[in-house]
Amino acid sequence: MSRERLYLFDTTLRDGAQTNGVDFTLTDKQVIAQMLDDLGIDYVEGGYPGANPLDNEFFADKPKLDHARFTAFGMTRRPGRSASNDPGLAALLEARADAICFVAKSSAYQVRVALETTNEENLASIRDSVAAAKKGGREVMLDCEHFFDGYKENAEFALACAKTAYEAGARWVVLCDTNGGTMPHEVETIVTEVTKHIPGDHVGIHAHNDTEQAVANSLAAVRAGARQIQGTLNGLGERCGNANLCSLIPTLKLKPELSDRFEIGVSDEKLASLMGVSRTLDDMLNRAPNRHAPYVGESAFVTKTGIHASAVLKDPQTYEHVAPEAVGNHRKVLVSDQAGRSNVIAALDRAGIPYDKSDPKLTRLVEELKEREAAGFAYESANASFELLARRTLGHVPEYFRVEQFDVNVEQRYNSNGQRVTVALAVVKVDVAGERLISAAEGNGPVNALDVALRKDLGKYQKYIEGLKLIDYRVRILNGGSEAVTRVLIESEDETGENWTTVGVSPNIIDASFQALMDSLVYKLVKSGAPV
Secondary structure, eight states, X not given: OOOEEOEEEEOTXXXXXXXXXXXXXXXXXXXXXXXXXXXXXXXXXXXXXXXXXXXXXXXXXXXXXXSSEEEEEEEOOXXXXXXXXXXXXXXXXHSOOSEEEEEEEOOHHHIIIIIOSOHHHHHHHHHHHHHHHHHTTOEEEEEEETHHHHHHHOHHHHHHHHHHHXXXXXXXXXXXXXXXXXXXXXXXXXXXXXXXXXXXXXXXXXXXXXXXXXXXXXXXXXXHTOOEEEEBGGGOOSTTOBOBHHHHHHHHHHOHHHHTTEEOSOXXXXXXXXXXXXXXXXXXXXXXXXXXXXXXXXXXXXXXXXXXXXXXXXXXXXXXXXXXXXXXXXXXXXXXXXXXXXXXXXXXXXXXXXXXXXXXXXXXXXXXXXXXXXXXXXXXXXXXXXXXXHHHHHSOOOOOOEEEEEEEEEEEEEOTTSOEEEEEEEEEEEEETTEEEEEEEEESSHHHHHHHHHTTOOGGGGGGSTTOEEEEEEEEEOSOSTTOOEEEEEEEEOTTSOEEEEEEEXXXXXXHHHHHHHHHHHHHXXXXXXXX
């Protein structure tokens, strides 16, 4: 049985760029376009040529894409102008793009209030613009903005907008849920009606996520006959974002009721890179990845409680709806205050730490873990600290060095420019194999100063920590009052790109930070196989 083709249209570089706090550079756009092409996306919308210098520059040198069709976005001709005398339309026709995606109002209310023109002029604008782009040899699409609200208000006019674009030669007529408020059952009903007038293989869906249903609405449109889906990586977009392609792609590929009927341009091999693609985008934007994102989130295949962990270890499908490896993710069984032996054993296997199931030290490790978690330690979030705790309990961790003393001072003073500044200074005394070393360092805070001083001189071990750096620092107050306990989580990274997290807990934030910093240093030495 042959499968129907679904086409994926990515608008990360245009609609996704409207996300609060997201500002793409030209290099960002070039890299992301190549990444989307490599993934197997059918259309990459690059932006709005003529609207800003960045998009003008991007379209001036068309990306070399092997699979995707490079698409320009812009408005239909303005009311009262001809297609040959509209600067915006001219910029689109001059852009070096394979396809053009026009946007036009398909709501009678929007035409009247926002455009301040007539329904007839709006239809003529659609007809003229599509025809001009078609004549220019471009593949043409029309985003019918506010389509679902417009349809519910005046179905005849909304349909007229869609039909006019199709009859003028548009390859795709895309129905937009612009304010994201339409429900899945409404989408399915309305798209079913549209496909009575326009063939489904010319109909697309563009859903916004304001009710957390953009993915559901996209799938509802597919059920009703639409064959193009527009969305963004990680669901980027204004307000609450767009349909998340990082959720849609694996759903289309891995759910039999969809994969048996439809095919997309993303291969199984490329699907396995999806988590990496998602993380790469977040890294480029300096955004923390959504740990709880479906499929690609760090917690998407995490099991925490003991009874669930036992079930997962026996049969992963008990709590996993797809194989994590299919999307480039992996199974993780956490160790925490709810953990039993199953969680701990799984964590030991993952870390490659040898153990004997009959060894009483294993029971001691489970109990110590629970006691320390009760005191505020969070080993589910601190993989490196757990590994060191396990190695110390079950075997041995060398004492590479011993910190005999440290002193941290914070001073506020005037600098040479007469500006009032706050400076932190740390002094650390370390014993390395009988050799006493003293290091001092300034930092932009007490923890930064202590971190720099600790790593400044470890004698014979210095070469093993040269590439080590602190990349994240998180503090949480575990209980209020004058005797508050503080938990510090520190994320570190080395020259290999591997990162790990360590934890410290104390009523004193500097002491808690020191514990986490020490664990990070020792973990790096263990990982590097540093000799004693």
